[in-house]
Amino acid sequence: MSGSVLVAPSLLAADFADLGAEMARAEAAGADWHHVDVMDGHFVPNLTIGPPVVAALARRAAVPLDVHLMIERPAEWAERYAEAGADRLTFHYEAAADFPAALEAFAATGRPVGVAVDPPCGVEPLRPFLDRIDLVLVMSVKAGFGGQSFRPEVLAKVEQLRSWGFAGRIEMDGGIDDRTAPRCRAAGADVLVSGSWLFGREDMAAGVATLRGGPA
Ligand code: DX5
Ligand code: ZN
16 A cells, blocks of 8 residues: 555535636645546436536646546446546446456556445455556445445455555545544545535645645
8 A cells, every 4th residue: 555645526516617716726725636526327326527528627637637437338438538638537347247348448548447336346356357457446425426424334345455465546435524534544545535525624725634644
């Protein structure tokens, strides 16, 4: 595990009428990445943005775009999102009918390969493929909506991945705040996504520092 914990504010909780300004606010607060939630209304019931908006965000972003694809048939879209300007791409294990083929399609984009699992999905199916995965996103809520409560039972999956020697990034997303972040870090997560808690801070920089932990 790398020693540094990265913080990725989720733009899902930002003002969608002013995304450029919201990205600047997150960057000024010390955000390491922008977390961008792409939802297709099929894999998850909610609907957000697609490649044109990702491209617009990429033109304005000063830190990497961490694009979380909550979409069906992710392999068919990997290249489109990479071309749009996603710096990092994460797709859901549950959404890929042919997982090895999806891994290949995402690796072919040249971007780090991220794989997400929703709370009911274990990490055992990922184990044979971990040498081809740069980041595992352990969802701490069911993907689809911001503002849900953290599900502590998923922490065991983070510990399991580290016990197997997985040295890539482990990201957690959903219900991350000042109380749940220390538990995520202790389990071995090193990328923390936060939407409603972080964007709800008057002092977002203090919020980012709190989530990152360690010396201020
Ligand atoms: C949920 C998204 C999250 C969401 C997190 O499906 O993947 O990124 O924005 O929001 P909070 O931090 O409010 O739980
Ligand atoms: Zn997300």
